Structure formats: structure tokens, C-alpha cells
Amino acid sequence: MPSPKRQRKPAPRRQLTVPAILDAALKLVDNEGLDALTMRRLADELDASPMSLYRYIRTRDEIVEGLADLALEQLDIQPPADLTWQEQLRQIFTGIHDVLLAHPGLIHILEHQPVTAEHAFTAVERLLAILRKAGFSGSDAVATIAALESYTFGFTLQQRARAGTDQHDHLTRLQHLPPDQFPNTVELANEFGTWASETHFAHGLQRLLTGIQHDLSHSTTPVRAHVS
Amino acid sequence: MPSPKRQRKPAPRRQLTVPAILDAALKLVDNEGLDALTMRRLADELDASPMSLYRYIRTRDEIVEGLADLALEQLDIQPPADLTWQEQLRQIFTGIHDVLLAHPGLIHILEHQPVTAEHAFTAVERLLAILRKAGFSGSDAVATIAALESYTFGFTLQQRARAGTDQHDHLTRLQHLPPDQFPNTVELANEFGTWASETHFAHGLQRLLTGIQHDLSHSTTPVRAHVS
DNA sequence: ACCTGAACACCGTTCAAGT
DNA sequence: ACCTGAACACCGTTCAAGT
Numbered sequence: 069m070p071s072p073k074r075q076r077k078p079a080p081r082r083q084l085t086v087p088a089i090l091d092a093a094l095k096l097v098d099n100e101g102l103d104a105l106t107m108r109r110l111a112d113e114l115d116a117s118p119m120s121l122y123r124y125i126r127t128r129d130e131i132v133e134g135l136a137d138l139a140l141e142q143l144d145i146q147p148p149a150d151l152t153w154q155e156q157l158r159q160i161f162t163g164i165h166d167v168l169l170a171h172p173g174l175i176h177i178l179e180h181q182p183v184t185a186e187h188a189f190t191a192v193e194r195l196l197a198i199l200r201k202a203g204f205s206g207s208d209a210v211a212t213i214a215a216l217e218s219y220t221f222g223f224t225l226q227q228r229a230r231a232g233t234d235q236h237d238h239l240t241r242l243q244h245l246p247p248d249q250f251p252n253t254v255e256l257a258n259e260f261g262t263w264a265s266e267t268h269f270a271h272g273l274q275r276l277l278t279g280i281q282h283d284l285s286h287s288t289t290p291v292r293a294h295v296s
Numbered sequence: 297m298p299s300p301k302r303q304r305k306p307a308p309r310r311q312l313t314v315p316a317i318l319d320a321a322l323k324l325v326d327n328e329g330l331d332a333l334t335m336r337r338l339a340d341e342l343d344a345s346p347m348s349l350y351r352y353i354r355t356r357d358e359i360v361e362g363l364a365d366l367a368l369e370q371l372d373i374q375p376p377a378d379l380t381w382q383e384q385l386r387q388i389f390t391g392i393h394d395v396l397l398a399h400p401g402l403i404h405i406l407e408h409q410p411v412t413a414e415h416a417f418t419a420v421e422r423l424l425a426i427l428r429k430a431g432f433s434g435s436d437a438v439a440t441i442a443a444l445e446s447y448t449f450g451f452t453l454q455q456r457a458r459a460g461t462d463q464h465d466h467l468t469r470l471q472h473l474p475p476d477q478f479p480n481t482v483e484l485a486n487e488f489g490t491w492a493s494e495t496h497f498a499h500g501l502q503r504l505l506t507g508i509q510h511d512l513s514h515s516t517t518p519v520r521a522h523v524s
Numbered sequence: 525a526c527c528t529g530a531a532c533a534c535c536g537t538t539c540a541a542g543t
Numbered sequence: 544a545c546c547t548g549a550a551c552a553c554c555g556t557t558c559a560a561g562t
Contacts, residue, residue, distance in 0.1 A: 084526090107555060118555085120527050128555065179407070179453050181460070189470075189478060196480035209480075210487040214454070215500030218492075219443070222450020225407050226442070232409070242417075250417060252424035259438040264446075272443030272504075279507030312545090335536060346536085348546050356536065 084116060086124050090134045097135060097173035105131070105173075132177055139174045140187035142167050145194055153202035154277045160195065161220045161273060168224040175224055204284065212280055219276055227264045235261065312344060314352050318362045325363060325401030333359070333401075360405050361413075367402045368415035370395050373422055381430035382505045388423065389448045389501060396452040403452055432512065440508055447504055454492045463489065 092113045097105050107128060111118040125131055145163060147156040168175050192213065199209035242257040262268065320341045325333050335356055339346040353359055373391060375384040396403050420441065427437035470485040490496065 106553085108553085117528050119529080119557095122556080123526065176407075179404075179457055181457065189473065189481060193478045193481045196484060200480060206484045207487045207490070210484060210491060211496050211499050214451070214492055214496045215447070215503060218451035218454055218500060219447045219504070220450065221453060222448065223442070223446035225449060225453070226446055229407055229409065245417060250421045252428060253417060253421045256424060256434045256438060259435045262435070263438060264442055268439050268442045271439050272446060275443060275507035275511055276447070276500075276504050277507065278510050279503035279505065282506050282510060283503055334534090336534085345547050347538095347548080350537075351545065 084114065084120060084124060089114065089121060089124055090131065090138050093131050094135055094138055094171070098171055102173045102176045133181060136174065136177050136181070137186060139167060139171045143187060143191055145191050153198050154281060156198050157195070157216060158273060158277060161216050165220050165224055165269060169227070172228060175221070175228060215280070216276065219272065223264065223269050223272065230264050312342065312348060312352060317342065317349060317352055318359065318366050321359050322363050322366055322399070326399055330401045330404045361409060364402065364405050364409070365413035365415060367395060367399045368413050371415060371419055373419050381426050382509060384426050385423070385444060386501060386505060389444050393448050393452055393497060397455070400456060403456060444504065447500060451492065451497050451500065458492050
């Protein structure tokens, strides 16, 4: 005796939405890497057929783009304004580094399609503001951002690549190189155990900032500078 | 009247060899990107069946590893010994940058599997020698190499990503951001036309070297330094 | 409107078979 | 010894069809 109102559908069947799809995709990419993001795997995760996703996104690449934006949302870049510009930059790029590490797949996304995401623009705007206020010329500010971004990006990439390898193997391999051809490498093999560590990141970032500051304070001020 | 010696085989059919396979693979990757490196495509290029390649290599990944080594061979890093260490480092990392640009696919290979290739070791050894001679401690030398490599790597990656996008589109998009939210970005939109240019690379590298030098000359000398 | 199964043109790789 | 075709378990995506 079936009641007229009984509902036999397996569950209220949560609606598919773009955010739900992106959430599932980010989880997949963080846990298993960008390669694991297949339409079929993703659909499985959402208890749907691969084709149903195409109602919401046009192509797999569109999902990938969306992921970049999603992860960059976490970049809430507002260092205290009373810090020196060096310290503000240091905090911002350390924050970027942290987000990149937290989402292991993100870095492989950003390298293929340069950051056109909305949230990237707000970060750039804030960086420009800090640098202009510190006295950088417009073109110098842009060059400076490019340098800091390159360093942060490249470093995190090395860190990621390193994480995927057997560290012990690598060190013993270094130790057993022919000492006549590789005297320094063999002697310093142990030092490579800390290669691309967090300490290295902070140290290098600091050095880059030092160089930038040195450059700024020793260049002729743009105010009525004469070409000699 | 067939002569007993006549050979009817369609051509001497050049033998497949590992170097031949790698050469074809590198050509493919340089021209069409890492994704174009398919066993089937590669076999086509060599006028063979996909399966024949498996006589010489165990897996596609093995080809990719081989490519890294192949491209790094071109790194003939011997700057004149009478230059300052800064200048020697500058030349070496500019050289690395050039090789990475010359083989657009290489960078996407190196990021996934950290450089364990034979030729990478000789570059590291030379860098260590230069830095030790300049007075760097062992651990500092390693940190310094990591920083310079990160910068070079990250910069080239941005340059590559940039190359794949419509530059004009990007600039006009920057120009038309809401000026109240993005005043600096809009004002400096034109400056982004030179983003990740060769000039930027040289400038940033120089600044990083300046920071490294500054650090070195201001740190306590390792000779009988007291901990205060 | 929303979802789906079958199909197409691709992958890397295994296996048993050809010369 | 060297090469190969068929097959397996995957891809992204199109298309016509289901409710």
C-alpha cells in the first residue's frame, strides 16, 4: 500500500552546480594531482555521468581555469600598512608560497595559463601600490613584481618536484659520484639534504629583497635627474 | 632475370636506436609541445609501429627523462675564470635561461622530475667550485644555487606561459579594469607589455646577485668567528 | 530542463604472433 | 632478433536520445 506521497528517488539528489563541480575538482587535484582530473573520475565523485558536467562547463580546460581562480581566492593579502615595504612584500610572497604549497596541483595549472584570474589582479594592484609608495618608478615596480613572482614560483616548483623523489636515494647518489670529477658535490652532499627547504626559501627571498632595495637606494632619483 | 644479389627491401631501413628515438622525440616536443609526444605520433615520425619503440625504451616516461639529459648536454658552462664570481654566475644562469627557452618543452619536463640527469651534476659542481672559491660556506653555497635556480626557472616559466597568450588582449583588459579598484594597474597597464621580457630577466638576476653579494660581505667571516 | 548511453577518435601498454 | 596487429583499459567530447 504505497502512500501517494512517498518518494522513491534514491536521495534528494543534490543539484549539480558550477561551484560544486569546482570544489570536487579541486579536492581531486589536491589529493591525486592534475592528471587525476578526468571528466569520468570527476563525474564519479559527483555521482553523475560524465556527460552531465557538460551542462555546466564547456570543456575540461574551463574547469582547470576555474580552479586557479578558486585557489587564488585564499590569497588575502593585506599586510599591516605600518610595516616597511620590504616586510610587506616579504609577507605577501610568503603567503603566495604557502597557498601554492597548500594546493599542490595549482602550480601546474598556473604555469600553462598565466594568471588572468580575477583574484590575481587584486594582488598585483596591492603590490603596485606598495612599490609606488616606496618610490619605485612604474616600470621598475612591474619589473620588481616579475622578479619576486619568478623566484616564488620557481622555488615552489622545485620544492614540489623534490617532494616526489626519494631523498635518501638522491643523497647517497651524490655521495658516490667520482670524487675527482665532483669534489665539491661529494664533500657537500649532506648540505643538499636541505635543498629547497623553507629556510632556503626565506633566505633567498630576503636576498632578492636586499638586492632590490640596494638598487633603489643607489639609483638616481627620478626627480629632475640629468643625463650626464 | 633477377640477379642473385638484388635487394628488394624498400630502403636500407635505418635501424632504430635509442639516440634516434630521443632525437625525434625532442624535435616533436620542441615543435608541438610535450603533449604531442605520443608513442603513436613518435612511431609515425620514425616510420615504425608504436610497439617497435618498446624494444628500446621501457615506457614513455623513460623517453621524457632521456630528453632532459639530451637538452642539458647543451649546457657547456665554462665562463672565463678571471671574471668575478658574480659575473660567472650571471653568465651561467643566463646560459641556462637560454637553453630553457630554446627547448620550450624542456621546462615542463624538469618541473615534474627534478634534475637527476648526468649533465646537471657537472653544472652544480662548477657552481659549487665558484662559490667556495668566492668564500661561501658549504651550506650557503647550496642555498645560493637553489635561489638562483629558482629565479631562472620561475622566470622562464612565466615567459613561456606569456608566449601562449594574446598580449594585446591582456593589455586592453588591464586598461579597462575599474579604475577606482585598480588605479595603479590601470595607470601602469602599458608597462605590463614588457612583463617577463629579457630585460626583466637580466635586471632581476642582477638584483638577486647584488643581494647575495651584500649578504656575503656583511656576514661575519667564517675564520675564527666568535659567537657573541 | 536536465541527465544519459553509445559512439568516435584518441591515449599507453600487454600479449601473442609474425618474419 | 626485431618488428607488428589486435586488444585492453583508459581519455575528452559529440550526438541523439531518454525523462
